[in-house]
Amino acid sequence: xxxxxxxxxxxxxxxxxxxxxxxxxxxxxxxxxxxxxxxxxxxxxxxxxxxxxxxxxxxxxxxxxxxxxxxxxxxxxxxxxxxxxxxxxxxxxxxxxxxxxxxxxxxxxxxxxxxxxxxxxxxxxxxxxxxxxxxxxxxxxxxxxxxxxxxxx
Amino acid sequence: xxxxxxxxxxxxxxxxxxxxxxxxxxxxxxxxxxxxxxxxxxxxxxxxxxxxxxxxxxxxxxxxxxxxxxxxxxxxxxxxxxxxxxxxxxxxxxxxxxxxxxxxxxxxxxxxxxxxxxxxxxxxxxxxxxxxxxxxxxxxxxxxxxxxxxxxxxxxxxxxxxxxxxxxxxxxxxxxxxxxxxxxxxxxxxxxxxxxxxxxxxxxxxxxxxxxxxxxxxxxxxxxxxxxxxxxxxxxxxxxxxxxxxxxxxxxxxxxxxxxxxxxxxxxxxxxxxxxxxxxxxxxxxxxxxxxxxxxxxxxxxxxxxxxxxxxxxxxxxxxxxxxxxxxxxxxxxxxxxxxxxxxxxxxxxxxxxxxxxxxxxxxxxxxxxxxxxxxxxxxxxxxxxxxxxxxxxxxxxxxxxxxxxxxxxxxxxxxxxxxxxxxxxxxxxxxxxxxxxxxxxxxxxxxxxxxxxxxxxxxxxxxxxxxxxxxxxxxxxxxxxxxxxxxxxxxxxxxxxxxxxxxxxxxxxxxxxxxxxxxxxxxxxxxxxxxxxxxxxxxxxxxxxxxxxxxxxxxxxxxxxxxxxxxxxxxxxxxxxxxxxxxxxxxxxxxxxxxxxxxxxxxxxxxxxxxxxxxxxxxxxxxxxxxxxxxxxxxxxxxxxxxxxxxxxxxxxxxxxxxxxxxxxxxxxxxxxxxxxxxxxxxxxxxxxxxxxxxxxxxxxxxxxxxxxxxxxxxxxxxxxxxxxxxxxxxxxxxx
Numbered sequence: 031x032x033x034x035x036x037x038x039x040x041x042x043x044x045x046x047x048x049x050x051x052x053x054x055x056x057x058x059x060x061x062x063x064x065x066x067x068x069x070x071x072x073x074x075x076x077x078x079x080x081x082x083x084x085x086x087x088x089x090x091x092x093x094x095x096x097x098x099x100x101x102x103x104x105x106x107x108x109x110x111x112x113x114x115x116x117x118x119x120x121x122x123x124x125x126x127x128x129x130x131x132x133x134x135x136x137x138x139x140x141x142x143x144x145x146x147x148x149x150x151x152x153x154x155x156x157x158x159x160x161x162x163x164x165x166x167x168x169x170x171x172x173x174x175x176x177x178x179x180x181x182x183x
Numbered sequence: 184x185x186x187x188x189x190x191x192x193x194x195x196x197x198x199x200x201x202x203x204x205x206x207x208x209x210x211x212x213x214x215x216x217x218x219x220x221x222x223x224x225x226x227x228x229x230x231x232x233x234x235x236x237x238x239x240x241x242x243x244x245x246x247x248x249x250x251x252x253x254x255x256x257x258x259x260x261x262x263x264x265x266x267x268x269x270x271x272x273x274x275x276x277x278x279x280x281x282x283x284x285x286x287x288x289x290x291x292x293x294x295x296x297x298x299x300x301x302x303x304x305x306x307x308x309x310x311x312x313x314x315x316x317x318x319x320x321x322x323x324x325x326x327x328x329x330x331x332x333x334x335x336x337x338x339x340x341x342x343x344x345x346x347x348x349x350x351x352x353x354x355x356x357x358x359x360x361x362x363x364x365x366x367x368x369x370x371x372x373x374x375x376x377x378x379x380x381x382x383x384x385x386x387x388x389x390x391x392x393x394x395x396x397x398x399x400x401x402x403x404x405x406x407x408x409x410x411x412x413x414x415x416x417x418x419x420x421x422x423x424x425x426x427x428x429x430x431x432x433x434x435x436x437x438x439x440x441x442x443x444x445x446x447x448x449x450x451x452x453x454x455x456x457x458x459x460x461x462x463x464x465x466x467x468x469x470x471x472x473x474x475x476x477x478x479x480x481x482x483x484x485x486x487x488x489x490x491x492x493x494x495x496x497x498x499x500x501x502x503x504x505x506x507x508x509x510x511x512x513x514x515x516x517x518x519x520x521x522x523x524x525x526x527x528x529x530x531x532x533x534x535x536x537x538x539x540x541x542x543x544x545x546x547x548x549x550x551x552x553x554x555x556x557x558x559x560x561x562x563x564x565x566x567x568x569x570x571x572x573x574x575x576x577x578x579x580x581x582x583x584x585x586x587x588x589x590x591x592x593x594x595x596x597x598x599x600x601x602x603x604x605x606x607x608x609x610x611x612x613x614x615x616x617x618x619x620x621x622x623x624x625x626x627x628x629x630x631x632x633x634x635x636x637x638x639x640x641x642x643x644x645x646x647x648x649x650x651x652x653x654x655x656x657x658x659x660x661x662x663x664x665x666x667x668x669x670x671x672x673x674x675x676x677x678x679x680x681x682x683x684x685x686x687x688x689x690x691x692x693x694x695x696x697x698x699x700x701x702x703x704x705x706x707x708x709x710x711x712x713x714x715x716x717x718x719x720x721x722x723x724x725x726x727x728x729x730x731x732x733x734x735x736x737x738x739x740x741x742x743x744x745x746x747x748x749x750x751x752x753x754x755x756x757x758x759x760x761x762x763x764x765x766x767x768x769x770x771x772x773x774x775x776x777x778x779x780x781x782x783x784x785x786x787x788x789x790x791x792x793x794x795x796x797x798x799x800x801x802x803x804x805x806x807x808x809x810x811x812x813x814x815x816x817x818x819x820x821x822x823x824x825x826x827x828x829x830x831x832x833x834x835x836x837x838x839x840x841x842x843x844x845x846x847x848x849x850x851x852x853x854x855x856x857x858x859x860x861x862x863x864x865x866x867x868x869x870x871x872x873x874x875x876x877x878x879x880x881x882x883x884x885x886x887x888x889x890x891x892x893x894x895x896x897x898x899x900x901x902x903x904x905x906x907x908x909x910x911x912x913x914x915x916x917x918x919x920x
Contacts, residue, residue: 104387124382129385162853
């Protein structure tokens with residue numbers, strides 16, 4: 031069965047087991063590095079992507095569920111040449127240690143800023159509550175989102 | 184024809200240099216090398232530095248990036264010494280084919296070891312390049328200077344630079360130990376908060392991790408572990424699994440089982456089925472989780488005297504005080520479950536791994552799979568921060584073993600979240616008993632300290648350590664696990680930081696190393712320092728209270744170490760300690776302090792928190808930390824390491840313990856093993872006492888113990904309740920009388 035969706039603005043068409051987790055399709059078939067495998071249980075947030083603008087756990091979503099929908103990954107959010115304010119802010123605040131959870135933090139923060147361009151630190155912490163970071167970069171991550179909010183157009 | 188210095192460098196081998204040294208010089212080099220583990224066995228300059236075509240310099244370290252920013256700090260050191268811009272440095276991946284062998288990246292010694300080696304190697308490289316420039320320009324070395332690799336003569340730019348002199352060629356010489364390095368006062372790159380080199384790639388989704396390695400023809404593997412370590416396989420329906428879609432091979436070797444499939448999802452489904460269709464005999468041999476301290480003390484143990492110092496004064500103890508403390512098993516709980524890629528070809532076996540030591544792992548894997556070490560190559564790639572010996576080595580060995588049975592195709596092995604929680608080696612549980620005798624003035628004159636623990640290191644260190652690898656233990660012909668190792672003082676393992684920095688008249692410290700290891704254990708950030716500093720610093724607070732002394736004043740009265748005293752004085756001032764609320768108000772302030780390993784960084788922590796009297800829930804409000812780690816290579820990196828250490832230790836201290844029944848581990852995901860989240864993280868203020876005239880000291884693990892003690896002491900201060908068993912869960916905070 032074929033699956034068709036929009037990935038980072040481009041149409042994608044695949045012939046895969048429709049039950050395959052979206053994360054596996056993005057990483058293995060479409061060679062993306064942004065979304066990461068962390069738990070496969072929707073508990074850590076490393077795999078987050080935007081589906082129709084909502085931060086979603088791609089590790090538990092079967093690829094068939096995004097048929098006809100719009101998926102944006104970290105790569106689609108911005109690039110080194112055309113960065114998203116959050117990406118610049120994470121560099122500026124040095125808001126990561128190992129960087130494995132960073133994808134999910136930026137994706138969920140992007141959803142937050144799209145819906146609430148001027149969140150306070152409590153809003154940011156609430157939005158990121160479902161994301162795990164083992165290195166203890168939390169204070170820097172919050173600062174980076176605050177900085178990006180200030181830089182948003 | 185005379186041989187120029189340049190031709191000599193190009194044509195001669197390193198041996199010429201070695202043998203041209205007078206015997207006395209060889210001896211002095213040998214003794215210096217003994218003190219310099221980075222250069223020991225890796226004396227060849229070319230091992231560390233190469234001048235690359237295209238205007239870059241490649242630096243090879245034997246230390247790996249674990250998210251601690253080490254590669255940026257080492258690049259700063261190299262750029263500083265070479266007088267080139269940081270952007271010209273490329274840091275090579277650690278690879279057993281070409282990297283210096285610096286054993287493991289552990290114990291917060293990378294700056295001290297690799298940093299020192301790279302500083303010396305870079306200084307020697309610069310010296311040689313200037314000699315070549317002098318020859319090329321026909322000017323004395325003294326007239327030349329360097330800016331960003333470009334040679335200047337009498338302050339005027341020349342056409343000569345490092346790359347025109349030596350790009351793509353070898354130095355062919357050894358790094359002398361006594362090389363003169365740049366005076367600290369001239370530093371322009373070291374000491375600056377330069378931005379981490381690896382962060383941009385990670386925020387844009389570049390291939391930055393082992394998980395991003397995709398090789399042609401790569402197949403996907405999953406392991407199906409037993410439900411418990413010593414479980415025995417009774418029966419498994421292998422045939423039905425082999426018939427599943429995409430399954431290429433099912434491996435069943437003793438109690439080691441694995442699936443290889445074309446697609447990852449096929450491997451996942453086949454592994455689930457194999458798990459469902461396997462029957463195991465489950466031994467009930469795990470200790471009682473609720474009675475860990477008593478269990479540790481009842482087990483057969485080997486006693487190691489750590490300190491037996493006879494009384495140095497005649498002051499008599501008039502009162503005595505004693506208390507027992509404990510910490511549970513704690514998981515590394517890396518955000519990425521362990522993974523590895525392995526390829527068996529006609530040439531040998533290559534393993535891409537996120538383990539902490541490429542050379543030690545190579546030796547262990549070679550023994551396990553029955554190849555010569557020279558036929559095994561280990562290449563490091565990053566994964567999530569590991570904080571010690573997690574599942575990385577075991578996953579690498581799993582992948583290697585699977586690849587040996589599936590030659591010619593790269594095999595990518597991915598552990599599940601549950602695999603990682605159930606099979607990573609945990610930080611060891613500890614039980615500690617402290618007894619002190621106080622003199623008439625309330626001063627501690629006698630100190631007795633006993634600690635019981637399993638080992639804090641079971642790393643697969645080379646061929647002799649191969650039996651520590653899971654696959655080696657589970658396969659049909661297992662390799663026996665080596666007996667638990669005792670890491671000697673002054674670093675120590677279970678006994679790390681068991682020797683207090685405080686000075687008492689009589690001191691006795693004994694380690695009782697439990698010989699059995701029913702739960703797999705190994706190195707977790709700080710090793711025994713976390714439990715020991717928690718115990719010592721809790722006890723110092725208890726002793727101070729017993730004589731109505733202020734916790735700061737009481738500590739200071741027992742200290743002679745000047746830098747320790749400076750840290751505590753600074754901390755008292757910054758935390759406005761004199762404004763401390765009354766005991767039992769619900770608001771608590773507590774202090775914790777240690778010098779990591781009694782050898783590296785001094786860290787003092789004041790924790791300010793609030794305890795909800797109804798629920799016993801602890802809310803961390805504010806942390807004030809003061810650190811002295813000598814010369815700081817990257818101040819922001821230092822802050823990041825401390826912030827992370829404080830938050831991780833707070834998580835261990837408030838929430839973390841591995842759960843298990845008498846037959847199996849119960850922690851398997853982020854629900855059954857919760858860690859600190861965004862809402863629970865305190866504000867952190869860090870003060871660095873910069874001592875550029877002092878050697879740089881490791882600090883990555885230095886906050887673990889002080890943070891735990893500061894929290895426990897603050898909880899006491901808030902509630903009047905002393906909790907001596909970690910973690911400080913709401914149940915304990917409300918129930919302890």
